[in-house]
Amino acid sequence: xxxxxxxxxxxxxxxxxxxxxxxxxxxxxxxxxxxxxxxxxxxxxxxxxxxxxxxxxxxxxxxxxxxxxxxxxxxxxxxxxxxxxxxxxxxxxxxxxxxxxxxxxxxxxxxxxxxxxxxxxxxxxxxxxxxxxxxxxxxxxxxxxxxxxxxxxxxxxxxxxxxxxxxxxxxxxxxxxxxxxxxxxxxxxxxxxxxxxxxxxxxxxxxxxxxxxxxxxxxxxxxxxxxxxxxxxxxxxxxxxxxxxxxxxxxxxxxx
Amino acid sequence: xxxxxxxxxxxxxxxxxxxxxxxxxxxxxxxxxxxxxxxxxxxxxxxxxxxxxxxxxxxxxxxxxxxxxxxxxxxxxxxxxxxxxxxxxxxxxxxxxxxxxxxxxxxxxxxxxxxxxxxxxxxxxxxxxxxxxxxxxxxxxxxxxxxxxxxxxxxxxxxxxxxxxxxxxxxxxxxxxxxxxxxxxxxxxxxxxxxxxxxxxxxxxxxxxxxxxxxxxxxxxxx
Numbered sequence: 001x002x003x004x005x006x007x008x009x010x011x012x013x014x015x016x017x018x019x020x021x022x023x024x025x026x027x028x029x030x031x032x033x034x035x036x037x038x039x040x041x042x043x044x045x046x047x048x049x050x051x052x053x054x055x056x057x058x059x060x061x062x063x064x065x066x067x068x069x070x071x072x073x074x075x076x077x078x079x080x081x082x083x084x085x086x087x088x089x090x091x092x093x094x095x096x097x098x099x100x101x102x103x104x105x106x107x108x109x110x111x112x113x114x115x116x117x118x119x120x121x122x123x124x125x126x127x128x129x130x131x132x133x134x135x136x137x138x139x140x141x142x143x144x145x146x147x148x149x150x151x152x153x154x155x156x157x158x159x160x161x162x163x164x165x166x167x168x169x170x171x172x173x174x175x176x177x178x179x180x181x182x183x184x185x186x187x188x189x190x191x192x193x194x195x196x197x198x199x200x201x202x203x204x205x206x207x208x209x210x211x212x213x214x215x216x217x218x219x220x221x222x223x224x225x226x227x228x229x230x231x232x233x234x235x236x237x238x239x240x241x242x243x244x245x246x247x248x249x250x251x252x253x254x255x256x
Numbered sequence: 257x258x259x260x261x262x263x264x265x266x267x268x269x270x271x272x273x274x275x276x277x278x279x280x281x282x283x284x285x286x287x288x289x290x291x292x293x294x295x296x297x298x299x300x301x302x303x304x305x306x307x308x309x310x311x312x313x314x315x316x317x318x319x320x321x322x323x324x325x326x327x328x329x330x331x332x333x334x335x336x337x338x339x340x341x342x343x344x345x346x347x348x349x350x351x352x353x354x355x356x357x358x359x360x361x362x363x364x365x366x367x368x369x370x371x372x373x374x375x376x377x378x379x380x381x382x383x384x385x386x387x388x389x390x391x392x393x394x395x396x397x398x399x400x401x402x403x404x405x406x407x408x409x410x411x412x413x414x415x416x417x418x419x420x421x422x423x424x425x426x427x428x429x430x431x432x433x434x435x436x437x438x439x440x441x442x443x444x445x446x447x448x449x450x451x452x453x454x455x456x457x458x459x460x461x462x463x464x465x466x467x468x469x470x471x472x473x474x475x476x477x478x479x
Contacts, residue, residue: 116385
């Protein structure tokens with residue numbers, strides 16, 4: 001099952017700094033969307049807002065046509081309200097710096113939310129956590145603590161941990177940026193497999209242009225808090241319309 | 257002429273001091289148990305979103321930390337009974353020690369909680385953990401082990417503050433030695449023994465805290 005996302009005039013300000021300047025966007029259920037753009041363009045902020053880690057300054061986020069921060073009567077809801085927690089439950093996130101729980105094993109990390117949020121019995125949660133870790137190729141690291149794992153392995157645990165909650169929407173925030181180059185490929189392969197299954201709506205903020213081009217249906221180019229270009233991935237990379245997009249893609253190619 | 261330090265006399269008064277020492281140890285352990293638990297509660301209440309809760313708690317912590325323990329003890333001993341609460345001197349003293357050190361422990365816990373990276377809170381939110389589970393399952397297991405040495409220092413400090421209990425008529429180690437002194441006119445032996453007993457037990461406590469630290473490190477997994 002996957003969920004749709006709609007953004008209405010979404011704005012985020014930190015004091016004077018305007019990070020998102022009125023984003024209007026519609027993402028149909030099941031789509032795989034890549035977001036590219038220079039750093040500071042607001043891509044990660046958008047994911048933080050979608051994950052409810054931050055509250056919009058103005059504008060609205062709708063998940064399956066349901067407002068994230070307001071109930072059906074339009075009343076504003078707090079971050080720990082039943083309403084926000086229910087909406088949040090549809091969304092999972094994988095972080096650039098993994099954010100694994102260091103005092104728990106790989107298995108413990110993946111089991112935590114199923115046990116304490118979904119109230120799955122411990123045995124069953126352990127069984128399922130093991131399956132997810134096997135899915136990401138870590139079947140032999142169940143009892144290993146994060147400190148003993150490589151960056152790529154940590155990120156696999158991060159992916160398994162998010163998947164274990166069966167999210168309808170998955171957010172990937174520069175999940176390969178903190179990894180050594182030779183470890184990037186394995187993570188991208190997992191993402192590609194997940195996207196191919198089409199069981200979740202996926203939003204991938206990435207610097208891996210080739211990945212965005214080949215594995216996502218659609219790509220957004222972000223700059224200065226705005227969506228500059230929004231197109232099918234194959235079109236955006238082969239034939240960008242906006243001058244700013246062309247410049248960005250050019251500079252990325254040159255840096256390689 | 258009597259020697260400066262009479263070993264036979266010292267040996268003779270040791271049982272009396274020993275029973276007083278039990279009172280001292282009791283006050284320390286119960287006081288510390290109260291301080292460690294109440295301190296954690298205060299630290300967590302201070303982080304509550306609602307200012308109606310967090311501000312009074314912050315004021316309370318600051319107030320307790322900024323007034324002398326002896327004054328607090330006298331206050332509890334003389335004023336509490338007037339409001340109808342009848343407690344034995346020892347329980348009053350334990351309460352005073354516990355509340356006083358709870359304020360210090362609360363600050364220690366706060367430092368520990370603030371040292372937990374923001375990404376841990378974000379991961380907990382992303383997994384939809386409740387605030388309670390975030391605190392108990394994610395934050396505290398990372399916040400507490402690093403502050404155990406600081407808490408241990410307060411255990412030893414509290415132990416050394418127990419002679420203040422004599423001010424509210426508790427016959428703890430120091431008070432017992434003064435009683436012996438005033439009855440026999442010999443102060444050298446009882447006071448020396450008091451000092452040695454405090455030294456011995458402080459060393460044992462410090463060793464215990466180090467053991468606990470090592471155990472927590474093994475138990476908590478490394479980062």
